[in-house]
Amino acid sequence: MVPITTLHYLVVAAALFALGVIGVLTRRNVVIVLMAIELILNAVNLNLVAFSRMWGNLHGQLFAIFIVVDAAAEAAVGLGILIAFFRNKETINIDEIDLLKW
Amino acid sequence: MNPAMNPGVVGNMAPVATPWFFYVLAGLAVASGLAVITRRNAVHAALALIVTLLSVAGLYLMLYAPFVAGVQIIVYAGGIMVLFLFVIMLVNIERASKERRFNRMWPVGLVASCALMGLLISAFIKGRALFPDRMVALPEASNTQQVAAMLYGEAGKMGAYTFAFEIASLLLLVAILGAVIMTKKKI
DSSP states (O other): OOOOOHHHHHHHHHHHHHHHHHHHHHBOBHHHHHHHHHHHHHHHHHHHHHHHHHHTSSHHHHHHHHHHHHHHHHHHHHHHHHHHHHHHHSOOBGGGOOTTOO | OOTTTOHHHHHHSOOSOOHHHHHHHHHHHHHHHHHHHHOSSHHHHHHHHHHHHHHHHHHHHHTTOHHHHHHIIIIIIIIIHHHHHHHHHHSOHHHHHHSOSBOTTHHHHHHHHHHHHHHHHHHHHHTGGGSOSOOOOOOSTTHHHHHHHHHHOSTTSOOTTHHHHHHHHHHHHHHHHHHHHHHOSOO
């Protein structure tokens, strides 16, 4: 059995990142787009923690904690925008959010 | 038995985390991540995202990061996902669940994302000399203390990340104010 190295974790994180990008680019439901952004942030966190173990210090884990804080702020503001928008236009479809489009 | 009490034992113990754990957790994370972006019902997607978050927390445990794993479970799977579920219940999902799931440009997005993943993985494999195979065993029992020392400082001195920690609290305050103001009907 091959021992698990940093490269294994990086490949898993790349797969999660690609899944998140697919979700952001293709889904029409804004809530699911926000969830896909959470997937992307989780992939980045996994990379940081794997590098933290590779170098044997804790800076990567600290960065991961700060990214969790950022994710919480981003989810709160994004969902607030979503509710304000739903109150005005009665839809959460991303194709119909074109008020600023010329 | 507390490993911190007799540190000699830690080095000699056979690692509990075998490669099987890694493959199971990684497969679970990727499979439920796939479910997140394909489910028609947003509640099902949220539940699949919780499974992804929990398996990533398990991967953090395998990487000797128990504090980050705990934060992941408490903040992500506990806090942020409850926020998501509340918003899903607030906006109507009946209409959204009857519409098309993907936009018209979905083949382009799919191809572009798969190309991005292929680029990343080929870069990792070509540059694997940059990622040495050594995996340092970090001290697990004192992980939280070390993280706290870097966040808050110790012995009266500021830690490496104390200033960033204060800025993060400010960021959360601004985000809470923004969310409240945007969701209020009348200010």
